[in-house]
Amino acid sequence: MGFHFKQVLTPLGWVENLSAEITDLGNFGSVTEDENPKGFQIIENPVVPGMVNLHSHSFQYAMAGLSECRRNPVDSFWSWREMMYYFAHNVSPEDLQAITAKLYMELLKGGYTETVEFHYLHNDMDGRFYANPAELSASIFNAAHATGMGLTHLPVFYAFSNFGGQSPTESQRRFINTREQYARLIDALKASLPSEGTTTLGIAPHSLRAVDEDSLQWLLALRQDKLPGCPVHIHVAEQTKEVADSQAHNGMRPVTALMAQAPVDENWCLIHATHLDDSEVSAIAKSGATVGLCPLTESNLGDGIFPAVDYLGQDGHFGIGSDSNISTDPRQELRMLEYSQRLIRRERNVLCSAPLPNTGAFLWSNAAQGGARAAGKNCGAIETGLEANFIELPHDTQGAMACVSPEAALDFHIFSGQSRGLGDVYVKGKKTIENGHHPDEDKINKAYFRSLRRLSENLIV
Numbered sequence: 001m002g003f004h005f006k007q008v009l010t011p012l013g014w015v016e017n018l019s020a021e022i023t024d025l026g027n028f029g030s031v032t033e034d035e036n037p038k039g040f041q042i043i044e045n046p047v048v049p050g051m052v053n054l055h056s057h058s059f060q061y062a063m064a065g066l067s068e069c070r071r072n073p074v075d076s077f078w079s080w081r082e083m084m085y086y087f088a089h090n091v092s093p094e095d096l097q098a099i100t101a102k103l104y105m106e107l108l109k110g111g112y113t114e115t116v117e118f119h120y121l122h123n124d125m126d127g128r129f130y131a132n133p134a135e136l137s138a139s140i141f142n143a144a145h146a147t148g149m150g151l152t153h154l155p156v157f158y159a160f161s162n163f164g165g166q167s168p169t170e171s172q173r174r175f176i177n178t179r180e181q182y183a184r185l186i187d188a189l190k191a192s193l194p195s196e197g198t199t200t201l202g203i204a205p206h207s208l209r210a211v212d213e214d215s216l217q218w219l220l221a222l223r224q225d226k227l228p229g230c231p232v233h234i235h236v237a238e239q240t241k242e243v244a245d246s247q248a249h250n251g252m253r254p255v256t257a258l259m260a261q262a263p264v265d266e267n268w269c270l271i272h273a274t275h276l277d278d279s280e281v282s283a284i285a286k287s288g289a290t291v292g293l294c295p296l297t298e299s300n301l302g303d304g305i306f307p308a309v310d311y312l313g314q315d316g317h318f319g320i321g322s323d324s325n326i327s328t329d330p331r332q333e334l335r336m337l338e339y340s341q342r343l344i345r346r347e348r349n350v351l352c353s354a355p356l357p358n359t360g361a362f363l364w365s366n367a368a369q370g371g372a373r374a375a376g377k378n379c380g381a382i383e384t385g386l387e388a389n390f391i392e393l394p395h396d397t398q399g400a401m402a403c404v405s406p407e408a409a410l411d412f413h414i415f416s417g418q419s420r421g422l423g424d425v426y427v428k429g430k431k432t433i434e435n436g437h438h439p440d441e442d443k444i445n446k447a448y449f450r451s452l453r454r455l456s457e458n459l460i461v
């Protein structure tokens, strides 16, 4: 079995006439430029690798659009967080599964074929531990399985409310773990990993606010013992208040403090890393870590703008995440990323390169590969040995795209085709979205709207 792509985006740029064999495990076998001598199924539309979503909090999808009304003299991240806590307190395991399945289905339709779930909901609504520490993680596993989304699951360790080991607040009761309970959670997750091989585990210290240095050292030792070499993700330097609090605590900016406390390497992903000085930009690039950018959520929350030009100029790796899930479309994230750089630099076509001068192609290809590194998965490009995750880009040469060359198809989709749907989406060689629909769409929608109605009953916005 295999496919013959007429036009396909590879890490080296657009290539014509590529034949790709699909193995029994759903990976690309041999990938060769030829005239399709084996008679594989021909795909006429331009094809791009499936995008990796390297940062998601799935339950927040249910509150998308509900915090866009000013209730304070100055609204901020911290007032948004109050709305987020309402949902965090009221989501049952059944709700979480329904919301996550709906989200993952929409992310698949948007072109994401792998999601990294930064999962910090662990406890029952009253803060008590569930009998099964992986009760809420199971909801995420089930949703990924039901939709066909590739998953890297990151159970979050969350112990404190701010720098200096400040006690957690009542509103953080569902997030908090003891060290013993977290170790039990890792054991339970390892024992319950689905057998089909599309799910991977990693760990996530929530932030330097929520995990002090002693806890971080303990967590890294636990990783060495139970999940050696697994991905490690952490929120860092998202907000200027966080930078100020860190400096007040130990005299260091958050990224500088993280680098001093942990052996950050290519297995690490620094989520946001928005507020950096020059030495921190260089330190991250040199470490080999990936920066996890969430351009729409960072814009929505008023976080700030990542110094992408300086960072990419030092060969830094990046990927994109849907984070609060206000958007399920990677094209919108990439557009926001490029536009933020254009606005501060007053230039055009900022994030591209000599080998990939098309901005859309550069952003998509590098974000997919960076996301795969962060996810700890063999995916993110159309290459021998990687997961066969890819997407067709509709290219209607009779309509709005009449003047668009296949090489510019991604530019059109990202910067011009505002409401243009994607084509069919393949995960591990199987068609998961066909003509914009998932085979279990009705069932997934019904369960989601049932949960949403229940959650909305006591919510006035």
Ligand SMILES: [Zn+2]
Pocket (backbone or CB within 6 Å): 055, 057, 118, 235, 271, 323
């Ligand atoms: Zn986050």
